[in-house]
Amino acid sequence: MVSTMNAHYSSRNLLALRAPNVVMDPHKLGAMHQHRLSFVRSLIRRMANQQWHIKVTLWELSSQGFGTVIYRLITPSQYYHLVIFSNAINDEDRNDRVIAEKWDITFALIQGAVDNNCLHQLRNNVPLQEAGRNKNNVLVLARANKSVRVFNHLVDRLANGQQPDHDMLVNVGYILRTTAVYGNGKFGIADFELLADNPDFNLSFSAQMCAVYILRQFSLDWVHFLAKQQGGKTAVRLSRPLQRYLGIGNATGLGMAPYLICHPRIIDQWMFVRETAIAIISTKTITLATNRQLTTLLRRAVIHLQQIVTIDNHQQRLNHIAISELQHVLSQLSAVVIPHQYWQTLLHHSQSLSEEAQEIIIACLLELYPKQTDNLEHQMNADETLALISGTTASDLTALLEQRYQWALKIDFEQPDNNYWFWYRSADKEEPRIGIHGDDLGEEKQLPLDIARQTQALYLALKQVSPHTKIATFLLQQPHFRTIARRTWTLGHSPMGDIQxxxxSRRVLPIHLLRCKLAMLGATKFDPRSDRWLRVTFYQGAPLIDEIHANEWLFPILPTAKSHSEIKERHS
Structure with a gap:
């Protein structure tokens, strides 16, 4: 088999990385899975290594489960509070779309103390979400809805002294599903720069992921509370293996997609760090122990895929193909993976597999060398500056575009299908939308996400001037190219560059962008509901708050009946 692991050398790294046209291909990005460098994994390791503590400080819920709950998070440096409001809403008001105005749960992560005045202010604003006004001690603002089927089923079964039905849990995998988790200064809350020197949340999205992790514990405490209210002494607690199995769901739509376009240096850095880890591991010598560990992880991955329930026919086919391929890999592993050779051998062989199977193998390999992989997690942040170097000429930039942006230059934008969509931001919720070019209103307000088209226009304009023209002079004459010139020069000199x-395009699948970011955050069980939104699960299989550890919990699977029947905990 011919490997596509062509050597790509960065000035920042002497390791042979996979080529940008491989790594930044949208189909490859759209097949990513949670891995050891995903943000939920980094966060849990930090919590374990630094012995963070989480406890309830306020539980004021009615017998129906409505009211206020506060969890305190204590770290070595300071403390925080997750303030949760449980609200009574009608079933017809329960909507995962951003246009919703009512939710079962609204919550906020607060830095520092929450006194009566602060709680009063939060109670008046957090349930309003975007319409509220919050102070900059609010690090995260979010909301969630119940999976009504799972919620009611759990409360009913536990109240009657029974464990839940397996099929119900495997079909959903969570009690609560977040519909938006805001951070980084949105709607007046704390900006990410305020966390730059915070030793707890100085990594990307760590505050948001922490809020979601504590919410997962609330969802479990909530059903236990209501089961006790209904069942009294008959009620039992959910077995601990099943508690670990339940995560937090998430419904994500187009609103996430522009992030990957608008923050190119962050995405480049994420992928560069991940590729660095892959390159390091590819040079490691295979041993019998690591081979056995890989076998265990791949077998678990197969079961994980088999247990994913999705209504999307295309994703079903992708999962079935990956299952078949991984089973074949397992049957041939002893012939392909030979002790004393390098893991690059397996990576070479995997290039003939589907993107799903390739990405699963990569995620498993990253688990084999935790020290080498974990040492890279502090490199995930990036300087987002886009700049040109003084003295750059038209010839310099043209050559760079021809070298790194061929994927954009070869697109024929005269073809209607290549110029089909335009992106804009809704006036009410400030969320991205897409419209059809020439048919839908609002094209004059389109967002500048068309990097390929802008790059091609820049290239054609540069070809019309002298090669010796200074870019500064060129931009004085044509200032509308200033942003794309800075971007392409900066990303053209970055290891991975722009998403290609x-x-x-009419054939573009925004869901590829969504999945890439969700995988970096640490999502699992990707369930596309269309080409524009999907449901996923966070923290499924993760340790509970009283057992936080730094071990792996990749590819969660439903516990066996034996594993969870061992524990039948009754309320005292």
């Missing part, structure tokens, strides 16, 4: 996607 024409966001305007």
């Amino acid at each position: 996607i024409n966001i305007l």
